[in-house]
Amino acid sequence: MRNIIKNINIKADRTLILSKLNNNRAYVLLVFIMILMSICAPNFLGTGNIVPMIKTALLPIMAGIGFTYVMIGGNFDLSIGAVINVGAAVAMGEFNRFFAAFGGEAAGTKAVVLGWIVAILIALAAGVLVGLINGLLVAKGRIHSFIVTIGMMTALTGFVYTYCKGNTISADNTLFVNILERPFIKVPYLEVFTIRFLVTVIIVIFFEVLLLKAKWGRDLLMVGSNEEAAWHAGINTQRKIIWTFIFSGFTSAFGGVMFAISMNAAVPNYGERGINPLMIVLASTIIGGTELTGGRGSVVHTTVAVLTIQAIFNGLIIMGMGFDAQVLAAGVLLAVVVLYESYSLYKQNLKKGAKAALLKEVPELKARRKSAC
């Protein structure tokens, strides 16, 4: 009897460890990739690689926050790539307009500061507006989020092209352009600490706390896992879903704004011919353990997964595989994770309703049949 209990305990321990590993697979993968890459690629852990790697990851991290929220609510937001472009283009274009309106070069620093504040506010408002429309159509109009965001993506792509007139927009005044990317201290590895980095970290922490520690976030998790139960429990489910879309629009636009300011350029077709930010965000959200049907997920895990993907990209570049191999690697990674996720679900579903005592007999029966043969 004791032996049996012991065996069961060991088995339970094993499954517990495995499930814990699976729940924190973003960290596990990051460590694994870091070790693998530092062996394969020379100088991978040097400051010359780590700092740019984190800097490039900031845009998908920002977009990933909103995407995770929307996915926890049980929906998709395919329009984030377009919203990033909208945020970038609107911030740049409006700055140029307001800079001229506030007096141009003659007015000096005051015009620049005021111009940037107004431009960034307008760009963020645009992102929030897009999210609000998406959310209203999904929650109140009851259209599938997939359709709504596809339509929104098409419309916004057209909008950005007409807004930019097909060109790259740069700011007329470059006084504050590099301020987001300027490191506080010029020490190796600590060069990461820029304003853009800190803002991103603060937003990630804010949304993580909102999701996992606040009542609002717990309600959202409930809406994602079972909308009807949440409704019966007195949660305004529609409003929750609208808010997830607003957050998505806000964070994507914010990411786009910061990206454009630090690059001093807004292109209408960012990510169209290269690696789409949507692709990185989608892959990292799933790798980070957010459930496809909603109800489970974490912003920090998505962030770590973005860093993992970025590490793979940079490692491949150092190994000299080129840009084309990155696309392949990201695709394979996404496919493997999706396949693993759905295969474990498939295995679970096979066992559903089956009796544990009967399942135990299966190997015995098989052995008996073999011996009979």
Add this chain to the structure above:
Amino acid sequence: MKNLMKINCCWRLMDEEVFSVEENVCYEVNKDTRRIKLDLFSTIVTKFGVFFMIAILAVFGIIVSPKFLSGSNLLNILNAVSYLGIVATGIAFVIYSGHYADMSAPMTMAISGVICVEFMRYGLIYGIIAAVITGIIIGSINGFVIGKIRCNSVIWTMAMNFILEGLVRWSYHGTQIYPDMANEQTYKTGFFLPLMYKLDPNILNIDLEARAAAFNGLAQTYPLGAPLVLYVMFAVMIAGYIVMSKTTFGNQLKVVGSNYNVAKMSGINCTRTVMFAFIVSSVCAAIGGIFMTSLNQVGAFYVGQGYDFQAVTALILGGMSLAGGRGNMAGVFGGVFTLGLISNILTLIGIGTFTQKMITGAIFILVVYVNAKSLRKLGRDYA
């Protein structure tokens, strides 16, 4: 035991009594005479669907420009959307089976076009066969993963799209392949070109010009005054119509799309049905890819870009339901034609391509909203 028997008897008697009472009641109450008030607009929208939209657009077009109704203009519209029509017919099967969308269509188009260009060296027909086989392989991988393991179709096909994109880009190092190029450099990159060169170095001396001309001519032949693609589109659509509504497979697909569990319980082989739907989708995308590559006269990874979303747009406009099991081939044609009409009318007014995109997106959301709302008003859809 005796008591039990008694109780049983009692129940039976009571049952009979209840039944008789119920019969009497049924007899007395006449038919429900309250008329269901039907919203006229909703009825029109659900009954005629996309053709209502086409009528509005046609009236609008006639007002806007006298050129609109001319034969050449209509032919232009059809020619422009015929590539989309071929791809959309395939994806219609996927949406019909309740699996949202086949996002791997663009790269299936690109990769089959590239492989067609590679195998065209042996003759055009070999190229087409190789491309179609590529489509079948991609479709069966998609179908197996989604039908057997029940992966989320959108995400899996997206992942598949990225893998295929990576494959094409990686094997070509970001370059393109031209049908009429046959120097030694060409045979160093690609999927099968190095293998071909290894097997038979004489391939360098093949007279490629005629074959390249035949391949490039695919999109530019005009039998009976209309482009070949148009005939192919109609052929694919008619075949799709027959398969979807006249065969056992089509009926099974409808049940699978309407309710997966019911289909499974009633003994339909769901895995096979879903797999077949994805194979049809990929083969259609491959055929579209061949023509698209022939039109561009170059095989590259960006050949079919944007066709996934455009096809979904056309299908939803045409009355297909993302929930599955609703829609028909006439609607598919209507949806594709509507997209062509919108872009044609906007061009006639003098609006640029990018503003057109904006307006198309807005119209799409509006139409879907109206459609969903009218379905719900008539009580046909509880979503």
